[in-house]
Amino acid sequence: MSEQQRSPKPRPYAMARRAEQVGETRQRIVDAAVHLHGTVGPAGTSIAAIAERAGVTRLTVYRHFPDDTALFTACSQDWLSRHALPEPEAWERIPDPVERLRAGLADLYRFYRSGAQMLAMIHRDRDVVPAPVREFREAADRARVDVLASAFADRDRRDRRLRLALTAHAAAFPTWRSLCVEQGLTDKEAVAAMVALVRDLPDR
Known part of the structure; x- marks a missing residue:
């Protein structure tokens, strides 16, 4: 040829x-x-x-x-690349547990506000999100909560469990949405309320 x-x-x-x-x-x-x-x-x-x-x-x-x-x-990677993500690495550098909690929640609530529309849809329809994607997000949420809760020196098992549960509640997107969208609080007001909730454990 x-x-x-x-x-x-x-x-x-x-x-x-x-x-x-x-x-x-x-x-x-x-x-x-x-x-x-x-x-x-x-x-x-x-x-x-x-x-x-x-x-x-x-x-x-x-x-x-x-x-x-x-x-x-x-889609997740693309959307997240366009937003300033929370920085738990920065929270970890704050030794005081209350100050760490305050800084972390303020960072999370800022992120929630900037992406409120998408996050609301994703949470509403979370059951149709593929399991690997959903599990990755849930793991990231747990890691953030661990960073915030671990600064508290709770020795009592009951206190550790309760503090972790309250911190997870405070750090959750639905909590921010309830306080700041449905009830009209500012992010600062919501942070102050949730810091008080986590800091002051109820009496036994």
């Missing part, structure tokens, strides 16, 4: 452009899914709706994201 009859190798520019187009398509799909998750919620988001908003076919969506876990993971 002559050189002229052989199929030409793809040029580097063409290959780079193809990769760029694939990346652009993937991002459109992610953007569409993030928008729908934050407006109608995960339970109301179908592959067909994602494909329509992204301007692609359903098959194209599946080619990029073969299952719900892959799609939710990509």
Whole structure:
């Protein structure tokens, strides 16, 4: 076979452009899914709706994201990358337990307020979130609570258990939503109320 009859190798520019187009398509799909998750919620988001908003076919969506876990993971990473996340590493550097709790809750409540719409939808529809994604988020929540509760030097088992439960309640998104959205408290007021709750354990 002559050189002229052989199929030409793809040029580097063409290959780079193809990769760029694939990346652009993937991002459109992610953007569409993030928008729908934050407006109608995960339970109301179908592959067909994602494909329509992204301007692609359903098959194209599946080619990029073969299952719900892959799609939710990509959406979560994309959404989180656009927000200033809580920083439990910074809380850990505060030795005083009450001051650590106050700083941690203020950081969490700031994050909750900035992402309130999406977080409300995700919590409402948490049962349809793929288990690996849901379990990763729950583990992150537990780790944050541990950082906040571990500063208290409770020796009594009952006190440790109660303090941990109250801290988890104070650090939860539904608690912030109840206090600051439904009851109209400011973040600062809500932090002060929850610090008092966790700090002052009830009498036996």
